[in-house]
Amino acid sequence: MNGNTRNTRNVHNIETMGTTGNTGVAEVVRMRTLKAVPPGSVIVVGSGPTGLLLAGDLATAGVPVTLVEKRPHKISNLSRAFVLHARTLEQLDARGLADGLERKGQALDRIRLFGGLTVALDTLPSRFNQLLVIPQYEVEKALQRRAEDAGVRFVYETEVTGLSQDADGVILEVRGREGESGQLRAAYVVGTDGMRSAVRAAVGLSFPGKSVIRSVVLADVRLDEEPESVLTADAVGDAFAFIAPFGDGYYRVIGWHRGRDVPDSEPLELDEVKEIARLALGRDYGMRDARWMSRFHSDERQAPAYRVGRVFLAGDAAHVHTPAGGQGMNTGLQDAANLSWKLALVVNGHADTALLDTYQAERHPVGKSVLRSSGGIVRLAMAKRPWTLALRAGLTTFLNHVGPARRKAAGQITGIGYAYGAPRGSHRLTGTRVPDVALEIGRLYEALRGGRFVLITPEAYDDRQDRKDRLTVERWAGDRRTTVLVRPDGYVAWAAESADPAAIEAAVAAHVG
Template sequence: MNGTGTNSTNGTTHPVIVVGSGPTGLLLAGDLATAGVPVTLVEKRPHKTSNLSRAFVLHARTLEQLDARALADDLEAVGQPLDRLRLFGDLTVDLGTLPSRFNHLLVLAQYEVEKVLERRAVAAGVDFRHETEVTGLSQDADGVTVEVRGPQGAETLRAAYVVGADGMRSAVRDAIGLPFPGKSVIRSVVLADVRLAEEPETLLTVNTVGDAFAFLAPFGDGYYRVIGWNRARDVADSEPLDLAEVKEVTRAALGRDFGMYDARWMSRFHSDERQAPAYRVGRVFLAGDAAHVHTPAGGQGMNTGLQDAANLSWKLAQVVHGHASADLLDTYQAERHPVGKAVLRSSGGLVRLAMAKRPWELALRSTLTTVLGHVTPARRRMVGRLTGIGYRYPAPRGAHRLTGTRVPDVALTGGRLYEALRGGRFVLITPRAYDDQGARKDRLTVERWASDRRTTVLVRPDGYVAWAADAADDAQIEAALTANVG
């Protein structure tokens, strides 16, 4: 859907309102505020740290995005790296050969990520409004009217743009009338936070036997999160849950229950596969679980949402500041919707293969394990999708072959790329000196290759190639900067 106008704030009180203070909303709001866009973050929950994390993994591409915000090193110090990930049966993914500074996954609870992102958002000046619920939303050519109810009662806010990052039961998505098609694929999954008398041999413990699946991950505070599922026990989420049932499904899948005791929290939930047909309706956007939900297989949920935010934030900043037409915002749908669809497909496939029971399913799993174990291109493609580094975005017809691709953390004469990306700037990498004469100093960094590479590359703030040329003169570079940076 096409946007309207070039500089689209039009005097609205709140240029951007973000709804939802999970990882996706926090990253997005922090990016916007860092870029000088006033942003209000609305959250219906009280302001407190929740232990309801279902996410425990940061993948390489997400860590790269966090590195571009000077946050990755802090999280690496808290989490625990893992360079091998067992998916099912004999299929183990070796991450040590990833072409990334982060050739591992990082095991840590979602709330640790939220703490770091919240500190950044607060420092950048985000206006937080906790215990404030969206009760209505309407939009016109000039902006969005958001009705909320908070501690002081009902209120109406006016924004240029609104982003719904408010989870699977998104009030924003409902307000703009978007369906959320899909289905529940796993019912009666049990969750528990427990202490263990016996420490597991591996950092992440996961296995499937028959109808039973179990997963163990450490919080880092002496407790472990247990996720278990018994296909033969299909009950409602409201059915009471006790520690004996958690132990039973864990023993069935892992062979023992590790002496679980002292459960501080237990619950049931169901896992859905759903995706909104559009991530943008006029001036309203969806990101994270409000746009897509899928099974936890492969640990891609939080990662996909954070990468949604990284894709959308710089585009909103460009448009709000008048450096780009609102048509730029259409590329959010074009780039991220296919990724969300691919994640649904891959995570769902992993669950189905892990729980394979019929002879033809077992045969397929065996064949796939063999192929991925022995065919390097297939394994590389699978690992690229799982970790996020393998995705590329559509490029215009006739564009350079690098356009739309992720740029690794290449060496520059001034340091490394992901340090140069900090502050939400574009980075122009050239084989020779180029002087932008300070015209775009607030949103462009000019660097030179540390190697003898001859390609000129313009890197977007999210680390993907906006434009490239093998032999570019000053006029071509200036045209590319005008078209992309403004």
Template sequence: MNGTTGTPENSRVIVVGSGPTGLLLAGDLAAAGIPVTLLEKRPHEISNLSRAFVLHARALEQLDARPSPTTTPNGRAARAPLARSLADDLEAVGRPITRMNLFDGLTLDLGALPSRFNHVLVLPQYEVEKVLERRAAEAGVDFRHDCEVTGLTQDADGVTVRVKGREDLRAAYVVGTDGMRSVVREAVGLPFPGRSAIRSVVLADVLLAEKPETLLTAAAVGDAFAFLAPFGDGYHRVICWHRGRDVPDHEPVDLDEIKEITRLALGRDYGMHDARWMSRFHSDERQVPSYRVGRVFLAGDAAHVHTPAGGQGMNTGLQDAANLSWKLAAVLRGHADPALLDTYQSERHPVGRTVLRSSGAIVRLAMAKGWQLPVRAALATALDHFAPARRKAVGQVTGIGYRYPAPRGAHRLTGTRVPDLALAGGGRLYEALRGGRFVLVTPGSYDPGTERADRLTVARWASDRRTTLLVRPDGYVAWAAGSARAPEIEQALATHLG
């Protein structure tokens, strides 16, 4: 049972929904030795009908902290060394860009980001799902497709999940990563307050007769907005919207409508032709009041949805998963008090709320008209010339600017994201994190003994810095001290590792 306690049902986690959030979460748990069943109502396939197209720096850092699978899609042993990460796999197929153009000449320059990933990686969501699914399968996740969850009940000992046409399943915890129309969310009675921010958005996958000048092409003119992004297989995804066109989602879409809106927003339609898929949808801004109800958790779009501006949706869900997975594993392996799970709400709910507001603000500014235009221009000028405001905006969009609450009196670094530190011997922090353990970074040697060997990696600074850091598996500071002796370190390890 790889260190888990009790029977498989008492230590099992059921994840509902096999998008990027569910795949990362399930893979993390299985890699930690936790029995995981992943339920998906769709047949087994990787859909190319995704709306997400970018990975930001913080999500890439999380993926850099996870080793690449040791097998290829055809089941053969991979040639890549174990030092290769999931981020390396995706960097090999994606296309990086270092500048994001917004409006009124405002450009977010990502080249100065304090991250190994000082860019946005452009690639369709299905490429992310391929890598995450292969890793989850290798870790031992029990995949069950064509399994439609119809409800659940929970008690003091676990959760019973009802599956259409099949026997009930039992687990210690359930995580709903089943999207905006989450059955898990409905089953625990949580509301999903909010509103539709943009109605009648149309999308299509098209071939282009003319190549766009930039990798990501977006603009808003008057009442029209359009966005173009490459799939990598010759097709482009086009997403567009016209303020005056408000029709139900089921209204048919034709290519002429998409070309017309694109011409209004971008000046030309790039010779769009041969659409292989078209659809219409509306974009909501919603968030549940609580990410946890008893033994049931929500993550990704099941917990929060917002406009696609800034490309933060998939990235926020991946970070939800990275935050929750190590906590569930620690509790189920008997190394942490179940109260640790409450910090998922206190840490991730404020981030989801901020993403909802910032993405909404980008859309509203992009679609400004009339008296709003001078206000938008003034804001663009302020961001362009005021470095602290620009850093804050970049930090929110890329995810590297968030920090988690820290206890009163804690060291100022507690709760902050740790950049990819250089370690003695030529290694990096995010390489050390690939074991799924805490990492203790010290200025000198420290012997933790064998008791915590499966939960702790000890490393030394490559520099002469004197701070001691205890880094959580998700790359945030659990504890820090300016000058720590062995008894203080031991107390910190007892508090955070058990």
């Protein structure tokens, strides 16, 4: 299927590009005639957290990866995300990054959503029974180092202007910072290039939805008074405000006032931010020395498809929603964790391309659910009419007193409550998330490092097919008798209460290749 291809005067090819750093197309390409698509190569467009995790995973699995980014080689501290939830921390643990990030962030064991509604996290069935407050740029730094160490090739100051694809691969039309044009080619392309995704536009996908909140204000400021909590958030009347620390003496302030509906281009003064904070929080904590201020609007949108032929979407290119609950960056990182191992198996010749269809089947419903939950939170937080206030009060009472409902809400916000569909007749565990269980030697999420499947058995099992590059065999630490094959993203691929070596081999061959 062809996308919107831009005709260019100078044809470049990046097949042999190996330069890392602040580079544009003209400095890294070699003038060559386009040949057949190199087997097993992937281009990732967009170097936010989603793109960096995905590219690092692919390169770790031996897939040649080029990451294209239109910005200069600089990680911005102007990011809006400040939260890592339990499921994302588990995914980062499987990549050896969680402990380092925990040392840089601040942990919270509960979330206050609005009014008296509190979601406790200290009872989560996870090693990370908490929420980690940490700026997005710290996550990006850790993921970028990992991607660079794995051999990802970066091309900066280069934007996508068009795309075409056929049965053999994808060709991206790109433009560098000096206006020079070029072509990049690969077997697959993944667009992780945000809400205004050029990749999504190039394949002709719509992005239906609407703006939910206009004129949200952001400011990075110093405070004369330290807030009582690591995260400070509340909504009163027509105003909402949120404060979180950067860790360098500055705080990110996000605010909104129902009566102040102006375009994003309207100038923003610190006095407006302080006024919103006083209305919502009761005081402005002595905000001063703003180093950056801006307005933005919050949309709820989702692409109808996450895959078009050999092109995929992940993160904000696939779905955007309100920041309520801090689920945005987390959902994108989990998109990447789901897609990366599937792409690696296919391009390395260990799985049929039909495996790639499961990305849409598994992640699109999750994106839809996040849109609903985050939208519901923000609407209830900003409730004003008597019937919505009554609904909020009733829901608060219900969740605070009904354990199963409260646990379900916590599982949805933190990501650990999601499971994927399983074929009819599968074991009840198939498709479910596996916690960090103890193994005879070590623990599961250490065994998952390297992007491998993990086969956990009650008895020793000899993998005679030499799949050590993508399969680790472990035994339970206790006397459990279930045999479980865990996918690289920590979900059950197959399980059986009792299985002989032939049944195990058949399951491993079907999933691992």
